[in-house]
Amino acid sequence: xxxxxxxxxxxxxxxxxxxxxxxxxxxxxxxxxxxxxxxxxxxxxxxxxxxxxxxxxxxxxxxxxxxxxxxxxxxxxxxxxxxxxxxxxxxxxxxxxxxxxxxxxxxxxxxxxxxxxxxxxxxxxxxxxxxxxxxxxxxxxxxxxxxxxxxxxxxxxxxxxxxxxxxxxxxxxxxxxxxxxxxxxxxxxxxxxxxxxxxxxxxxxxxxxxxxxxxxxxxxxxxxxxxxxxxxxxxxxxxxxxxxxxxxxxxxxxxxxxxxxxxxxxxxxxxxxxxxxxxxxxxxxxxxxxxxxxxxxxxxxxxxxxxxxxxxxxxxxxxxxxxxxxxxxxxxxxxxxxxxxxxxxxxxxxxxxxxxxxxxxxxxxxxxxxxxxxxxxxxxxxxxxxxxxxxxxxxxxxxxxxxxxxxxxxxxxxxxxxxxxxxxxxxxxxxxxxxxxxxxxxxxxxxxxxxxxxxxxxxxxxxxxxxxxxxxxxxxxxxxxxxxxxxxxxxxxxxxxxxxxxxxxxxxxxxxxxxxxxxxxxxxxxxxxxxxxxxxxxxxxxxxxxxxxxxxxxxxxxxxxxxxxxxxxxxxxxxxxxxxxxxxxxxxxxxxxxxxxxxxxxxxxxxxxxxxxxx
Numbered sequence: 001x002x003x004x005x006x007x008x009x010x011x012x013x014x015x016x017x018x019x020x021x022x023x024x025x026x027x028x029x030x031x032x033x034x035x036x037x038x039x040x041x042x043x044x045x046x047x048x049x050x051x052x053x054x055x056x057x058x059x060x061x062x063x064x065x066x067x068x069x070x071x072x073x074x075x076x077x078x079x080x081x082x083x084x085x086x087x088x089x090x091x092x093x094x095x096x097x098x099x100x101x102x103x104x105x106x107x108x109x110x111x112x113x114x115x116x117x118x119x120x121x122x123x124x125x126x127x128x129x130x131x132x133x134x135x136x137x138x139x140x141x142x143x144x145x146x147x148x149x150x151x152x153x154x155x156x157x158x159x160x161x162x163x164x165x166x167x168x169x170x171x172x173x174x175x176x177x178x179x180x181x182x183x184x185x186x187x188x189x190x191x192x193x194x195x196x197x198x199x200x201x202x203x204x205x206x207x208x209x210x211x212x213x214x215x216x217x218x219x220x221x222x223x224x225x226x227x228x229x230x231x232x233x234x235x236x237x238x239x240x241x242x243x244x245x246x247x248x249x250x251x252x253x254x255x256x257x258x259x260x261x262x263x264x265x266x267x268x269x270x271x272x273x274x275x276x277x278x279x280x281x282x283x284x285x286x287x288x289x290x291x292x293x294x295x296x297x298x299x300x301x302x303x304x305x306x307x308x309x310x311x312x313x314x315x316x317x318x319x320x321x322x323x324x325x326x327x328x329x330x331x332x333x334x335x336x337x338x339x340x341x342x343x344x345x346x347x348x349x350x351x352x353x354x355x356x357x358x359x360x361x362x363x364x365x366x367x368x369x370x371x372x373x374x375x376x377x378x379x380x381x382x383x384x385x386x387x388x389x390x391x392x393x394x395x396x397x398x399x400x401x402x403x404x405x406x407x408x409x410x411x412x413x414x415x416x417x418x419x420x421x422x423x424x425x426x427x428x429x430x431x432x433x434x435x436x437x438x439x440x441x442x443x444x445x446x447x448x449x450x451x452x453x454x455x456x457x458x459x460x461x462x463x464x465x466x467x468x469x470x471x472x473x474x475x476x477x478x479x480x481x482x483x484x485x486x487x488x489x490x491x492x493x494x495x496x497x498x499x500x501x502x503x504x505x506x507x508x509x510x511x512x513x514x515x516x517x518x519x520x521x522x523x524x525x526x527x528x529x530x531x532x533x534x535x536x537x538x539x540x541x542x543x544x545x546x547x548x549x550x551x552x553x554x555x556x557x558x559x560x561x562x563x564x565x566x567x568x569x570x571x572x573x574x575x576x577x578x579x580x581x582x583x584x585x586x587x588x589x590x591x592x593x594x595x596x597x598x599x600x601x602x603x604x605x606x607x608x609x610x611x612x613x614x615x
Contacts, residue, residue: 453521455523484566567591
């Protein structure tokens with residue numbers, strides 16, 4: 001696009017050129033018309049003079065000297081190239097044809113004699129210009145000239161005509177010289193005008209050029225450009241207004257940036273477009289605020305984890321994992337359990353996780369394998385980078401968000417990181433509150449003495465186990481365990497030793513069942529084991545294993561060493577019944593049968609043990 005200065009010069013130049021051309025055309029036409037007018041006027045005067053002179057010569061009888069008279073006229077009027085008198089038809093009849101040059105030579109002359117109307121013509125060529133005028137002479141009976149005295153004609157009859165040819169070549173040359181002179185003067189004026197325009201408008205064109213660049217940069221979000229002009233007119237007011245507006249925008253955006261930095265804890269990444277940066281920052285802050293409002297109403301941590309997954313998708317982060325720290329078992333739990341970016345060791349020993357161990361963020365940008373347990377870390381090198389961000393729960397690392405990205409995505413992740421951390425800071429208190437609630441709920445479902453679940457937990461879990469087993473068509477083993485002669489321990493050694501016996505038995509049971517199995521303290525010295533997804537008959541094997549381990553163990557407490565045994569009743573759901581609680585009752589019946597048969601044994605429920613039809 002051409003600059004305003006160029007466009008102005010082109011337009012003014014075109015206007016001046018057009019005016020110059022119009023002026024030259026008008027001037028040329030004016031010269032031409034004036035010259036023709038003078039030639040015509042001169043020819044008319046000469047024609048009248050010739051007419052009067054010929055009449056006089058006729059009156060005095062000297063008409064034969066008319067040729068000398070015409071030659072004198074040509075000599076006195078140098079620009080008259082040819083002058084002739086043409087006789088009309090009636091004059092020829094009265095006086096004869098006369099001299100040869102007085103005869104009709106052209107159709108135009110004949111037409112003038114026939115019509116009595118003058119004829120004029122301009123003959124132009126490159127090297128010559130001539131003006132021809134043919135004027136008729138008519139018989140006039142009045143005044144000083146009475147043509148009827150000498151001619152046998154009626155008043156108004158055409159007696160003849162005068163042919164005058166005037167040479168305008170010199171006049172045209174003179175006109176062209178004048179035109180050239182005016183053209184030179186006009187050209188000088190044109191150049192001077194352009195120079196004045198350039199000098200006058202130069203500050204304004206430069207100002208508008210700078211203003212255009214400033215506005216273009218402002219459109220791209222860069223408000224640092226300022227414009228100035230050394231004038232005292234409207235242009236300076238525009239410059240001052242523009243600069244003041246840019247200053248206010250810069251100050252406003254800087255203020256927003258500082259406040260955002262305060263809110264999110266660090267300065268977010270910048271680009272060259274401050275406007276887009278501000279929009280992005282405000283948009284992210286709105287999302288952070290909305291996320292906080294939403295997660296505060298979520299029912300559980302799982303709902304919050306779902307929000308975090310959506311957040312990662314919205315921020316176009318493809319590779320990530322969410323880990324939860326289990327301090328009781330000192331392990332990491334992969335919430336998604338889809339793709340793991342850490343080696344298996346951290347899922348069994350949380351101290352191998354650098355974030356959990358140090359309590360600080362771990363970023364591999366400077367040192368590829370800063371955490372050697374990153375899954376893609378081999379020989380101190382890794383093709384991908386990672387950032388692990390801790391979320392504190394109860395004053396210690398409770399949740400870890402791990403981002404995995406390529407080296408090409410490094411800057412993009414770096415710009416997003418302040419907002420991710422801001423999201424996590426807003427989510428952390430809610431996760432902490434949910435964790436406390438879950439902990440309290442878990443404590444209400446855990447037997448405080450033995451550390452296994454209590455009966456309340458079983459009552460909540462029962463319907464879920466029933467639905468799951470029936471839907472998956474699996475067998476659930478049910479073991480009802482009772483410590484033999486436990487009352488004697490309390491009576492003989494006291495409740496402290498009795499509590500130690502219960503703790504030891506609970507520990508043996510937990511260590512001899514799978515992690516997916518559920519151990520419940522069902523009553524005083526009774527324990528219940530729910531073995532999920534076992535083959536028919538496997539429940540008895542599990543029970544026998546537990547019985548043997550208890551029998552082989554020595555329990556020491558308060559300076560006393562004891563050997564204890566357990567009796568176990570076994571049933572299977574839905575093999576024995578399609579009602580879960582009825583199967584528990586069946587296991588209880590089998591337990592009593594084991595006691596009746598001498599204790600320290602495992603008894604599988606048989607239907608003949610049950611006398612009632614339904615529990």
